[in-house]
Amino acid sequence: MTDIISQNIGDVKKRFLQLHPVNATSGGVFSFKNGLPLIKFDIASSQMPLYMDGSSLRLSGNFTARQGAAGTTALTNTDLNFLDGFCGINQCIESVTIYSKRLNETLERINTYYRLCPSIVSGTNACKDIETRHSNYGGQHCTTPLTRPGLNCYNGFSGVSAVPAANQRGIDFSIPLYAGILNSGQDIDLSSISGQGGMVVEVLLRSDIGVIFGAQATANQASYQLANLVLTVPVYELGGVPAQQVQGQVSQFNFNSWSSMFQTLNSSDSVIAMTPGLSRVSSILMNFITASDLGNQAFNSARLGNVAETRQLRWSKNGALFPLQYRLETVAQGNNDTAKVNVNNAQSFHTYSVNADLFRNYLEGLTTDGYAKVRNCMSAYNNWSGGSTDRAQNSGRTGILPSCSDGLAMLYDRFGSGVNFQQMVWSIQLQTSATNQLEITDGVTGIAPAVAAVNIANNIDGTAATAQAVSIFYLNKNTLLLSPQGINVVR
Numbered sequence: 001m002t003d004i005i006s007q008n009i010g011d012v013k014k015r016f017l018q019l020h021p022v023n024a025t026s027g028g029v030f031s032f033k034n035g036l037p038l039i040k041f042d043i044a045s046s047q048m049p050l051y052m053d054g055s056s057l058r059l060s061g062n063f064t065a066r067q068g069a070a071g072t073t074a075l076t077n078t079d080l081n082f083l084d085g086f087c088g089i090n091q092c093i094e095s096v097t098i099y100s101k102r103l104n105e106t107l108e109r110i111n112t113y114y115r116l117c118p119s120i121v122s123g124t125n126a127c128k129d130i131e132t133r134h135s136n137y138g139g140q141h142c143t144t145p146l147t148r149p150g151l152n153c154y155n156g157f158s159g160v161s162a163v164p165a166a167n168q169r170g171i172d173f174s175i176p177l178y179a180g181i182l183n184s185g186q187d188i189d190l191s192s193i194s195g196q197g198g199m200v201v202e203v204l205l206r207s208d209i210g211v212i213f214g215a216q217a218t219a220n221q222a223s224y225q226l227a228n229l230v231l232t233v234p235v236y237e238l239g240g241v242p243a244q245q246v247q248g249q250v251s252q253f254n255f256n257s258w259s260s261m262f263q264t265l266n267s268s269d270s271v272i273a274m275t276p277g278l279s280r281v282s283s284i285l286m287n288f289i290t291a292s293d294l295g296n297q298a299f300n301s302a303r304l305g306n307v308a309e310t311r312q313l314r315w316s317k318n319g320a321l322f323p324l325q326y327r328l329e330t331v332a333q334g335n336n337d338t339a340k341v342n343v344n345n346a347q348s349f350h351t352y353s354v355n356a357d358l359f360r361n362y363l364e365g366l367t368t369d370g371y372a373k374v375r376n377c378m379s380a381y382n383n384w385s386g387g388s389t390d391r392a393q394n395s396g397r398t399g400i401l402p403s404c405s406d407g408l409a410m411l412y413d414r415f416g417s418g419v420n421f422q423q424m425v426w427s428i429q430l431q432t433s434a435t436n437q438l439e440i441t442d443g444v445t446g447i448a449p450a451v452a453a454v455n456i457a458n459n460i461d462g463t464a465a466t467a468q469a470v471s472i473f474y475l476n477k478n479t480l481l482l483s484p485q486g487i488n489v490v491r
Contacts, residue, residue, distance in 0.1 A: 017233040019043065024229070030205060031225035033071055037094075037205035041231040043190065045101060045198035049238040050190045052199075054182030059203070061229040063089050063139060064170035065212060067220040080214035081222050082399030084302035086118035086130070086378070088140030089173045091302050092224065093117075094206040096179055100480075102197025103487045107478075108181045108257040114206060114302050115471040116258060119287050120178050122304065122405035123366040126376035137174045142378065142402060174232075177201070180256030180475060187236065194251055194482050201231065209297045214399050218297045253480040256282070258473050264291055265307070265430065265468040268460050272470065273427035279491060280418030280477040283365040284426070287407040290393055291469040299397040304406050306393055307468050308432035308459050310355055315410050316427045317419070323412055330355050358408060365409025378405040393466065418477040433459050 021030070023040045030036050043052070065081070067073050075081055084091050093113045099106040110116060125134060127142045134140040181188070189195030205226070212222040263272045265288075288307040293299040313328040314321060321327075363377060396403035408428075412419040460466045481488040 011238060013237045015235060015237065017043070017235060019231040019233060021229055021231075027227075028229070029225050029227045030229065031071075031223065032205050032207045033223045034225070039203040039205070039226075039229060041201045042101075043199045043201065043231075043233055045192040045196070046190050046237075047192060049194070051187035051236045051238065052190055053187055053234040053236070054179075054184070055176070056234045057182055058137075058174045058176060058232045059229070060172075060174040060232060062170045062172050062227045063092070063224060064227065065222065065224050067222050069221055071221075071223045071225070075220070075222065079216040079220060080399065081212050081217050081220065082214045082300065083139065083212065084114075084118060084300050084399075085141045085402060086121045086304070086405070087114055087302045088134065088138040089171065089175055090114060090117040090121075090138065091211050092205055092226065093203055094210075095202075095204045096177055097200075097202040097204075098179055098181055099200050100196040100198075100487070101200060102192060102195070103480075103489070105489065107199075107255070108179055110179060110258045110473075111260045112262070112471050113178075114210070115287060115289075116260070116285075116473055117178060118302050118304050118403075118405075119285060119366060119407050119473075122378035123363055123407075124377060127378060129376055130378070139171045139173055170227075180258045184255040186254055188255075189251065189253065189482065190235070196480075196482075196487075209295065210301050213297050213300050215298060222297075251482045253482060255478050255480070257476050257478055259476060261472045261474070263470045263472060265460055265470060267462055268308070268432045269429070270431075270460070271427060271429045272472070273425055274472075275423065275425055276421045276474050276476075278418075278474055278476040279420045279422040280413075281421050281426075281474055282413045282418045282477055283409060283411045283475045285362075285365055285407065285409040285473040285475070286428075287471050288468045289471075290397070290465075291467040292464055293394075293397055294469055300399055300403065303396055303403045305397075305468070306395060306404060306406050307408075307430070308393060308466075310358065310430065310432055312431045313358065313408070314429040316425075316429070317421070318424050319427070323410065323419075328357055328361075330358065361411070362407050362409040364411040366407075393468070413477075421474075 019041050021028075021039050022042045023036075023038065024030075025036065030039050065075050067075050067079075067081075083089075091114050095109060095111045096113050097106060097109045121130065121134065121140065130140050130142045176182075188199070190198055192198070208223040209218075211224055214222075216222075259276065259278060261274060261276070263274075265272075287304050289301070289303050289305040290299075293303070293305075294301050310330055312330065315324055316322055395401070408430075460468060476491065479490040481490070
């Protein structure tokens with residue numbers, strides 16, 4: 001709640017707006033398959049001071065999955081069709097755009113939104129959080145057996161036979177939008193005199209190939225549709241003397257925004273360098289996936305992959321180490337990539353390499369407050385030991401086994417005005433093992449079934465099979481100076 005509202009609580013009325021898409025057809029169904037992938041909501045302006053609580057805004061509706069060329073046949077409970085467990089319904093979203101009606105300018109556009117969501121969800125929620133509230137309102141799961149019946153639109157998770165298409169109710173959802181401007185800790189003034197003059201929220205849907213994945217997804221011609229869409233907007237209406245006091249005043253609105261970029265890693269010693277064109281960067285987030293998995297419906301395009309065996313990492317600004325004045329090195333570097341087999345746990349089937357410092361920086365950059373709010377996370381789902389397990393690069397790609405919650409991030413500015421990269425080169429040097437073999441074994445003789453040690457390539461060797469796609473997200477601080485005379489944007 002804003003300072004103005006908190007100081008005059010007796011003159012504030014809270015109410016909820018229920019908005020339907022302004023571009024809805026008569027059937028109210030949106031889908032990529034049927035040529036209607038853009039969902040547009042219009043949040044109207046107000047003559048009186050009206051403040052929106054963006055963090056409580058929700059997109060609600062119904063998700064239904066189908067198969068066949070016509071998209072009318074029910075999915076079965078035996079075919080391998082999945083949604084990403086951390087994304088859930090969010091996997092349907094390609095981009096989110098929010099702009100001010102009064103300013104007539106885009107305030108935030110998040111491309112590859114489906115890559116940002118799994119990092120936020122897995123980095124700020126534990127498994128019990130996901131299996132309870134996220135499962136109920138977003139179709140998300142951290143235990144894979146539940147993903148398939150949910151996608152197949154069962155009326156319950158205990159059924160063993162498919163529900164006829166005519167009787168399927170789909171998945172009802174009510175999801176938040178992880179846009180920076182909606183979660184900046186400051187309410188948004190919608191008034192036409194001293195505020196945004198209303199806002200427009202646009203959601204662009206992804207293709208069916210990018211959403212429903214699995215071994216049978218392509219053959220099934222799996223598709224999805226969204227229906228009964230509603231944007232629920234909580235607002236605070238300011239009246240009486242306080243309303244008269246704020247009308248006509250110059251006010252300041254501070255908000256965050258995510259900007260996204262894309263890069264590819266092709267070697268074990270790679271440098272990513274770019275000029276973001278942003279002057280107030282507070283954190284940078286990256287996650288990885290095998291590049292060939294993108295556009296391949298057999299594999300999970302929202303998966304948070306492991307980028308080989310990381311040896312060292314350098315963060316730089318204009319070629320100089322920044323903000324860390326040193327290189328981050330892992331145990332793999334110190335041990336010269338010697339495999340560490342867990343001989344005491346016959347169920348792990350993984351070798352060990354400690355990357356704790358990398359993961360700590362990842363969580364700090366993700367939450368932007370120096371770890372203070374990281375009370376829950378899915379680090380334990382990095383295939384049994386968060387930040388400390390060496391995994392194959394393709395782990396969790398098929399949906400049969402859970403994905404991990406991996407990534408890289410750096411918090412640049414916790415409380416200040418951000419770091420200027422407008423005309424500065426941001427770069428990162430990532431060195432991984434060029435020869436590492438991931439040894440998978442039970443490590444214990446005499447335990448049935450006997451499993452021989454198997455070496456799996458776990459490196460970036462310059463081939464298309466190991467090339468890594470990197471999604472990069474910059475969290476930038478912005479300021480809007482609002483007055484009856486106009487709006488000035490400081491990015």
